[in-house]
Amino acid sequence: MAVNEYNRHFSGKEGVHLILPSTLKGRLTTGSVRTIPAHNIRASIGYLLMRMANFEYRSALGADTRIYEITVKPGDSLDKIAKAQGSTVDMLRKLNPTAVVLRSGQVLKCQKARLRSVVDTQGKGCSMCAVKLLGVCLAAYLPVSALAASTDPVPDERALREECSAFSQAGMRDCLAKKAENSQKALRQTEENVARTLSKWDKEKKYVSQARAKLTASNEDFAKYRDVQCAFASSLGGGAIGNAIDMRHLACIAELNDRRAAQLRDAVSDLPLK
Structure with missing residues (x-):
């Protein structure tokens, strides 16, 4: 599927937000459609079936x-x-x-x-048929287990900057700032989810307490590592100033937050729960 087709039809202006499963919202991006074959196929299925629906x-x-x-x-x-x-x-x-x-x-x-x-469930083209078929097709291509521990690669800094490259330099910075902000929110949510999962872990209380304490320490150490690593990444801009430095820093934050969230999800994905 051409990336410009993805941008046009998945922008939210043609009703795709009404039929795209919630589990895929935010996961299909310009960069992932371009670089991840599975995402390209999902986007193509969504586009074709979206054409069947009336909104x-x-x-x-x-x-x-x-x-x-x-x-x-x-x-x-x-x-x-x-x-x-x-x-x-x-x-x-x-x-x-x-x-x-x-x-x-x-x-x-x-x-x-x-x-x-x-x-529109009454119009021609069986809109609800399209909705149901879309859910079946996309769900079949996204196993339930993938929701807990996704094997999709996390876009790196370069891919994130490329996703925002369609904007002006100031717009590109705003785009990356939004990605960094969203990644931070997603990471905090993942940390909370992992803590809740550990509370339901089918192990003796002392082991659960130890794991939760280690999680807290790990979260704190990760934040320190991320700040230092992204400062280093920013320094690789050489003589760049202003937005150019900020964009390197923001892309680094977004990438590391996303990688950390994926690691946390994977770590507890197969824990036996009470």
């Missing part, structure tokens, strides 16, 4: 579901009223089917609503 925008009720009345003012339109009331034009039309032409002083019914993108 559209529909009004969804807000937390406040009461129906109330408003009075039309001079210069009002359904669009203007919808924006002012936190509703949608479709909702106003549904509640006021005879309000074809608005008049000043006219009373309309209104209800809070927002537009939400949904898969």
